[in-house]
Amino acid sequence: MRAAITILDMGYDYTPTIEQLQALGIEARYIPLEGTDDRKTICQVLAGYDFILAGPELYDSEVLQTLSSSLKLIARLGVGVDKINLAAATGFGIAVCNAPGGNACSVAQHALSLMLDLSMNVTKYDRLIRNGRPYRRTMAQDLIGKTVGLLGFGRISAELTKLLSGFACRVLAYDVYPNQELAASLGVEFVSIDELCASSDYISLHLPLTESTHGLVDWQFFEKMKQSAFFVNTARGPIVNEPDLIRALKSGLIAGAGLDVFDGPLEGNELLSLDNVVATPYVAFSSKLGTQRTFDMAVRCICSYISGQRPDHLLNPDYIRHIQV
Numbered sequence: 357m358r359a360a361i362t363i364l365d366m367g368y369d370y371t372p373t374i375e376q377l378q379a380l381g382i383e384a385r386y387i388p389l390e391g392t393d394d395r396k397t398i399c400q401v402l403a404g405y406d407f408i409l410a411g412p413e414l415y416d417s418e419v420l421q422t423l424s425s426s427l428k429l430i431a432r433l434g435v436g437v438d439k440i441n442l443a444a445a446t447g448f449g450i451a452v453c454n455a456p457g458g459n460a461c462s463v464a465q466h467a468l469s470l471m472l473d474l475s476m477n478v479t480k481y482d483r484l485i486r487n488g489r490p491y492r493r494t495m496a497q498d499l500i501g502k503t504v505g506l507l508g509f510g511r512i513s514a515e516l517t518k519l520l521s522g523f524a525c526r527v528l529a530y531d532v533y534p535n536q537e538l539a540a541s542l543g544v545e546f547v548s549i550d551e552l553c554a555s556s557d558y559i560s561l562h563l564p565l566t567e568s569t570h571g572l573v574d575w576q577f578f579e580k581m582k583q584s585a586f587f588v589n590t591a592r593g594p595i596v597n598e599p600d601l602i603r604a605l606k607s608g609l610i611a612g613a614g615l616d617v618f619d620g621p622l623e624g625n626e627l628l629s630l631d632n633v634v635a636t637p638y639v640a641f642s643s644k645l646g647t648q649r650t651f652d653m654a655v656r657c658i659c660s661y662i663s664g665q666r667p668d669h670l671l672n673p674d675y676i677r678h679i680q681v
Contacts, residue, residue, distance in 0.1 A: 359384040359658065360402055363411035363433045364391055366642045373409070373651045380659060382407065389413040391638075393439075399423060407661075409433055409654045410440075417444035424448035429661050431654035434459060434641055435511075436592065437671060438565040446672040449679035451661060453669045455653040457511035462646030464515035467560050467590045470614025470634055474558075474586045475499045479634045497584075497611075499523050505556030507573075508563035508591070509535065509544065516560065517542045528552050553580035558588065565592035573597065578604035586612045590640040593619035598627065605630050616640040 359377050361370055365388040377384040387401055393414040399422040402408060406428045415430060420441060430440060432454040445452045473479050476496045484491040500523045506513040509529040517527050527544045534546045552559065559581065563569045573587075574597040581587070587610055589596055598619045604610050605627075612632035616639065618625055627633050641647075657667035666673070 357382045357406045357662070358404060359407040359409065360405045361386045361409045362389040362402070362413060363409065364388060364638075364642075366639070366647070368642075368644065368647050370651075373655060376655050377407075377658070380662060382658070382662075395419050395422075402427075407431065407658050409651070412436070412439055415440040415445070417441050420444045420448050420450060424450060429453065429658060429667070431455070431657045431667075433647075433650045433654055436564060438592065442672050446675045447678055449675055449677075451667065451675045452671045453654070453657040453667050454671060455650040456669055458650035458653050459641040459643070459646030460511040460515045461649075462643035463512045463562075463590050463640045464519055465643065466616060466636070466640035467512075467516055467562075467588055467614075468519050470588045470590070470616070470636075471499055471504075471558050471560070471586065473634045474588075474612045474614050480631065483631075499525065499558070501525065502557040503528060503555055505529070505547075505552040505559040506544070507549070507552065507559060507561045509539065509546070510562060512590075513560075513562045514538060514542060516562075517544055528556060549577075550580055553577060554582070556585060557582065558586050560588040561591045561595060563591055563595055565594055569595050571595070571597050573601070575600040575603065578609050581610050583609065584611050586610070586614065588614040590616045593617040598625075602626050602630070605632055 359382045361384065370386045374384040389398060389411060391412040392398065395418055398413055398419050402423055404426050406426055408430045410430050410432050427450050429451040435454050435456045437454055440452055442452055475498065481491060503526040504520055506527065506529040509531040513529060520527055528547045529539060529544050530547060530549050530552050539546055572595055578600060601613065605613060614634045615627065616636045622637060628635055660667040
């Protein structure tokens with residue numbers, strides 16, 4: 357049996373995971389695909405592999421059909437599976453698991469970092485003094501005591517709420533499926549989207565990308581926000597209507613944005629030319645602790661699979677009906 361690790365190359369030491377898989381009788385290789393959507397490359401590189409510890413590359417029906425003669429399980433190293441066609445995987449008898457909460461600590465820390473950066477003008481000053489440009493010192497906007505709105509309330513939002521407790525923030529949340537027990541334990545108040553926008557000094561996006569969330573954050577959303585408020589996105593780029601966000605930032609409708617994800621390539625993106633934007637290149641998930649946790653979860657899924665047990669966080673249990681024997 358063979359396993360491929362395809363996650364983005366972040367400089368993480370994959371040796372322990374490879375050794376864990378070898379102990380299970382699985383030959384493992386690290387083959388970073390860097391989130392590509394190139395079907396031909398994916399199919400060529402991953403032909404003959406039984407297991408994939410997957411990054412954000414594309415696994416649509418065409419790719420899965422090509423790989424289906426050998427592929428048994430995809431263990432997504434993260435929570436988002438918007439680039440995996442679950443129905444097609446099920447039809448080809450391929451199990452799909454993810455790692456919910458594995459890197460929640462990483463993303464929560466990153467979201468908090470973007471909030472603090474926007475508040476304290478860290479990146480703004482850094483750009484100015486590095487480039488020898490004139491600067492004027494201005495008052496920072498404290499995060500302490502402010503209201504933070506969380507659009508989506510799952511594991512990442514829960515971790516972020518814990519971090520925000522040290523700043524005495526009021527935390528509001530919106531979720532289609534509100535976990536009232538978790539929210540109550542953390543002092544979080546569920547509100548409507550309209551109230552979240554109107555009341556929050558910071559809004560942090562933590563929704564999955566689905567048909568219903570695609571383009572959800574648009575001009576009407578930004579119009580409801582405070583003019584002094586900041587918007588942070590560490591979830592998925594296409595949830596935000598980027599032309600509307602650019603217009604909101606350029607017009608002063610909102611104060612600024614911290615972005616780790618974008619709707620399309622970074623090259624030529626107008627958002628990167630705006631002084632009130634702090635940007636990072638899709639790295640929120642990448643702390644050592646979070647990465648280790650997601651890899652451990654993926655290995656456990658593979659171990660359960662080969663021992664005939666149902667893997668944790670299995671997303672398509674009906675796959676078993678379609679396994680070709």
